Amino acid sequence: MRLKNKTAIITGATSGIGKATALLFADEGADLVLTGRRIGLGKTVEAECRQRGVRCVFVEADHTKLEDCQRVVDVALKEFNQIDILFNNAGIVTKGTADTTPEDVWRNTFEINVTAVWHMCKLVIPQMKKQGKGVIVNNGSDWSVVAGRDAFPYIMSKGAVGMMTKAMALDYAREGIRVNAVCPGDTLVDRWIEKGYFEGSDSVTVEEAMKESSEYIPMGRFGRPEEIAKTVLFLASDDSTFVTGHLLLVDGGNTAQ
Numbered sequence: 001m002r003l004k005n006k007t008a009i010i011t012g013a014t015s016g017i018g019k020a021t022a023l024l025f026a027d028e029g030a031d032l033v034l035t036g037r038r039i040g041l042g043k044t045v046e047a048e049c050r051q052r053g054v055r056c057v058f059v060e061a062d063h064t065k066l067e068d069c070q071r072v073v074d075v076a077l078k079e080f081n082q083i084d085i086l087f088n089n090a091g092i093v094t095k096g097t098a099d100t101t102p103e104d105v106w107r108n109t110f111e112i113n114v115t116a117v118w119h120m121c122k123l124v125i126p127q128m129k130k131q132g133k134g135v136i137v138n139n140g141s142d143w144s145v146v147a148g149r150d151a152f153p154y155i156m157s158k159g160a161v162g163m164m165t166k167a168m169a170l171d172y173a174r175e176g177i178r179v180n181a182v183c184p185g186d187t188l189v190d191r192w193i194e195k196g197y198f199e200g201s202d203s204v205t206v207e208e209a210m211k212e213s214s215e216y217i218p219m220g221r222f223g224r225p226e227e228i229a230k231t232v233l234f235l236a237s238d239d240s241t242f243v244t245g246h247l248l249l250v251d252g253g254n255t256a257q
């Protein structure tokens with residue numbers, strides 16, 4: 001119960017890494033405010049967390065809207081009167097190169113992957129200052145520290161998340177607020193299957209296609225959302241009280257190559 005008596009906001013908790021983190025945080029005793037735009041999925045995760053014996057509220061929110069971010073923080077304070085942890089997880093993946101990326105794709109990517117992260121921090125930091133403590137974990141990517149091909153707007157946004165993490169860690173280090181980033185490598189989430197990422201290859205089964213497409217990873221497989229969640233727990237809990245401004249890679253060795 002490493003998060004007992006703590007309140008955490010997790011953005012984008014309707015699926016994938018956010019959902020896995022919500023369930024793990026509930027197992028560790030945290031009261032939770034979960035967000036996302038898909039109400040049905042959000043309510044299901046809310047119920048699963050409550051079954052684990054914690055208080056949990058799902059708030060429908062589009063984090064590209066500042067008023068939605070404000071509403072999430074208002075609910076957290078009204079329900080729980082404190083905010084110990086913010087996991088800025090909501091984000092989208094976009095593709096393209098510098099010359100092929102349309103203006104709206106660039107803007108959308110930055111609105112959710114960068115500006116929304118800043119807005120949520122801006123809104124919770126006054127409360128954390130008042131408490132004299134707080135922890136922020138941003139979801140970066142291995143592309144916060146190295147680049148790749150054909151994902152220009154996404155890589156630019158995750159690079160910004162890395163620098164935002166370091167800048168805020170320095171600004172608030174003396175206020176008892178720690179700011180770190182978890183930087184996952186390719187992690188198999190439902191959305192990949194829904195989007196048919198493994199269809200249309202020469203492989204006979206989805207499993208074979210997955211195996212083939214993860215060959216570039218030293219460990220020979222994709223990450224699991226639960227593995228990323230455990231790292232977020234480390235950064236969010238008192239197991240990491242002297243860690244701030246750190247970008248923690250969880251990538252099966254990918255960036256060691």
Ligand SMILES: NC(=O)c1ccc[n+]([C@@H]2O[C@H](COP(=O)([O-])OP(=O)(O)OC[C@H]3O[C@@H](n4cnc5c(N)ncnc54)[C@H](OP(=O)(O)O)[C@@H]3O)[C@@H](O)[C@H]2O)c1
Pocket residue numbers: 011012013014015016017018035036037038039061062063064089090091092093112139140141142183184185186187188189190191
């Ligand atoms: N999977 C990977 O390989 C990988 C690797 C590195 C980093 N990451 C990062 O991990 C984070 C989570 O992604 P995931 O892989 O777990 O995929 P996912 O299942 O698609 O999760 C994305 C989450 O973000 C939420 N979201 C997106 N836009 C939003 C908006 N405008 N307002 C509120 N919520 C929004 C989604 O909720 P709704 O759709 O319900 O709004 C969903 O809960 C992202 O920041 C991603 O960049 C993932």
